[in-house]
Amino acid sequence: MAANNRAWFAGREILALNLVSSPGSGKTTLLEHTIRDLHHERKLYVVEGDQATAHDGERIRAAGAPAVQVNTGTGCHLEADMVARGLRELQPAAGSVVMIENVGNLVCPSMFDLGERAKVVILSVTEGEDKPLKYPHMFRAAEIMILNKIDLLPHLNFDVSEAIALARTVNPDIKVFQVSARSGEGLSDWYAWLRAELSKAREAAFA
Amino acid sequence: MAANNRAWFAGREILALNLVSSPGSGKTTLLEHTIRDLHHERKLYVVEGDQATAHDGERIRAAGAPAVQVNTGTGCHLEADMVARGLRELQPAAGSVVMIENVGNLVCPSMFDLGERAKVVILSVTEGEDKPLKYPHMFRAAEIMILNKIDLLPHLNFDVSEAIALARTVNPDIKVFQVSARSGEGLSDWYAWLRAELSKAREAAFA
Numbered sequence: 001m002a003a004n005n006r007a008w009f010a011g012r013e014i015l016a017l018n019l020v021s022s023p024g025s026g027k028t029t030l031l032e033h034t035i036r037d038l039h040h041e042r043k044l045y046v047v048e049g050d051q052a053t054a055h056d057g058e059r060i061r062a063a064g065a066p067a068v069q070v071n072t073g074t075g076c077h078l079e080a081d082m083v084a085r086g087l088r089e090l091q092p093a094a095g096s097v098v099m100i101e102n103v104g105n106l107v108c109p110s111m112f113d114l115g116e117r118a119k120v121v122i123l124s125v126t127e128g129e130d131k132p133l134k135y136p137h138m139f140r141a142a143e144i145m146i147l148n149k150i151d152l153l154p155h156l157n158f159d160v161s162e163a164i165a166l167a168r169t170v171n172p173d174i175k176v177f178q179v180s181a182r183s184g185e186g187l188s189d190w191y192a193w194l195r196a197e198l199s200k201a202r203e204a205a206f207a
Numbered sequence: 208m209a210a211n212n213r214a215w216f217a218g219r220e221i222l223a224l225n226l227v228s229s230p231g232s233g234k235t236t237l238l239e240h241t242i243r244d245l246h247h248e249r250k251l252y253v254v255e256g257d258q259a260t261a262h263d264g265e266r267i268r269a270a271g272a273p274a275v276q277v278n279t280g281t282g283c284h285l286e287a288d289m290v291a292r293g294l295r296e297l298q299p300a301a302g303s304v305v306m307i308e309n310v311g312n313l314v315c316p317s318m319f320d321l322g323e324r325a326k327v328v329i330l331s332v333t334e335g336e337d338k339p340l341k342y343p344h345m346f347r348a349a350e351i352m353i354l355n356k357i358d359l360l361p362h363l364n365f366d367v368s369e370a371i372a373l374a375r376t377v378n379p380d381i382k383v384f385q386v387s388a389r390s391g392e393g394l395s396d397w398y399a400w401l402r403a404e405l406s407k408a409r410e411a412a413f414a
Contacts, residue, residue: 023229023313023342024334051314053340074344076283076314104341106230107258107283107312126333126356127231133260134311135230137281149333155362 001080005115008087009098015194015201016098018114020138021122022131023104026148028056030122030181031099032063037184038191039064042198043096047086049078049103056101066090076108083114095202097194106131110138117197118143125149125156129163136170144175146190151180208287212322215294216305222401222408223305225321227345228329229338230311233355235263237329237388238306239270244391245398246271249405250303254293256285256310263308273297283315290321302409304401313338317345324404325350332356332363336370343377351382353397358387 009016019027046067048056057069068086092098102109121142132139167174179186216223226234253274255264264276275293299305309316328349339346386393
């Protein structure tokens, strides 16, 4: 089913990303800011995964992107068939970006392929530098680490270089963006990466 | 197996608590501070659950309490038999406190009874007020909510009364302590509750 999603995304030249993190690390705020800054140049759609509530879907729609909310009940992660059902409802345009916001959980979502181009793990600086070592499966599965809430660094004992070094001990190739999804600081590097990946999605459609 | 743990704790007049939260909400820091402040009056022991690493067990031992580290690998929660094995290694004294620090995860540990007297959920104020609604199973399963990192409130848009009100919509009886495990602010209420529960554990042994 994940392979099916992946082929469908390729055929439609869609860039699909699977956003994973602890609860409260700022995934939805990152998406809101990204949508506000990029929706004039590219259509974005969001599949929102949560155990319960429709809050995040509403926040995303208020930011300007279509969203479908998937509630997993007691489930701890999204699965590929839930995403497929969400896509049928969302009907994302060709050449668009589909962001899949997974259930907040640094453990289970690491083991489930949804057909995404890449997993993007968000780590907020309030969570401590050691998380990549303590949840190695997630940081190994991710291609990108977004270090969020850097606006709070002056109030914390958080060592950015140590956090990055620890992430690279479990995943030497992980790419890191340091951002504040609240203030917008650092987001331009994330946007540049998104634009580059969108071009690759277009080229890969016929590869 | 959980019932077995519970009976063993009762027979030994031990107060056992299951600490659950997102990754990085401050469970280990709370335990370090609690151990430093209380170990002269009561023996404390810690069963540390993590996917990987022995860091937290080392931090606990440095704070002055015996600890056993359980690594769950890809597992997303502790199970009762892991705790039982940890207890055989720890050999906690009669009348002591056993703190079980679960894997950082607001989803899976809610569904597993380890034989504890109560689940204590830690929510840090950097995670947002909506977490009780988005992870209702955990906040329903917990008897205590420790709102941590209140020293960061001046730098956040976090509404403490809203967070407590939302927790009470899913669990009207949840008891709340507002603390900073880093500075120590608010910990005296938590300690008073621990002392009261320890007395009850003594009385309940022969009930």
